[in-house]
Amino acid sequence: MEITIAAEHDADAIAELHTASWRRAYTDLFPAWYLNGPLLAERRRSWRGRLAEPVPGGALFLAVETGELLGFTYLEPKADGRVILDNLHARPGATGRGVGGRLLRHALGWTAQAHPGRDVYLEVLQGNTRAVAFYERHGGRRTASRVCHFEQGFALPEFEYTWPAGTPVADASF
Template sequence: MRIRAGSPGDIEQIATLHADSWRTAYAGIMPHSYLSRSLSGDKLALWHGRLTVPDPAAGLFVAVEEGVIAGFVYLTPCPDGRLLLDNLHARPGRTGTGIGGRLLRHALAWAVTEHPGRDVYLEVLRANTRAIAFYVRHGAIRTAERVCRFEQGFALPELEYTWAAQSLMTSGPSFTLTGQGPDPHA
């Protein structure tokens, strides 16, 4: 597996993986009607917008195995000075194999290099306990709780987790961009 920057040529694979990941991770959490209806089209539109006119300050990285995207991570700067880790997904059936841990370490190392001094945070649905356990294992600290309101007409409790800039700067080699070994915890 290798990690590389994402590109416009990856739009369809990323959108499909994103929709498939949501259908798996959020089954029983989000309404079935939403997950089974227009999710693929929504994700395709999202990634088309992000990658046809990319934000030069954002970071998109894909994990590729035998020409197929096995996972991806996307970070974007926010007006409050932090970086939002907006997406981290491994292909369903490949979770727990180290892909997520490697992508996360790569993304955090990129954040330290490209956006030094900025906290990195993410929002995760409170019911997504597997993801929460993963982020906590990788050093994230819970920093807020709120309700996420979806434009499709439903609301769910979500938590915010953060990696403080100072902790990222002092973490050293655990956030290396060149490490290629599997993470037994992801």
């Protein structure tokens, strides 16, 4: 498995993987009309936009094996001095193979180099118990709990997990 930097032409593949991941993880959380309706089109618009006009200091990494996109992670510096790990997804069917762990370690290591001294945080829906367990196993500290309001008109409780600056990172290469 190789970790690479995404390019503009990767947007649709990222959107398709993102949609498949949400459909699997959020079946019992998101309304069916959203998961089975506008989700893919929204993800395509979002990733095409992010790759066409990248956020300064941000990064989008892909996990690729023999030409297949297995996962991705997106990081963006925020005005509060932290870096948000805004997405971390492994292709359904490729979970349990270390894709998420590799991407997370890579993201933490990259942040330590590109944005030294900044904490990394993410937001995860409380009902996504598999992801919550993954982040806790990988050293994330629960630092907040709140409600996430989706522009589509629904709201769900979420946790924030943080990896403080200086958190040891093993097996990361950039």
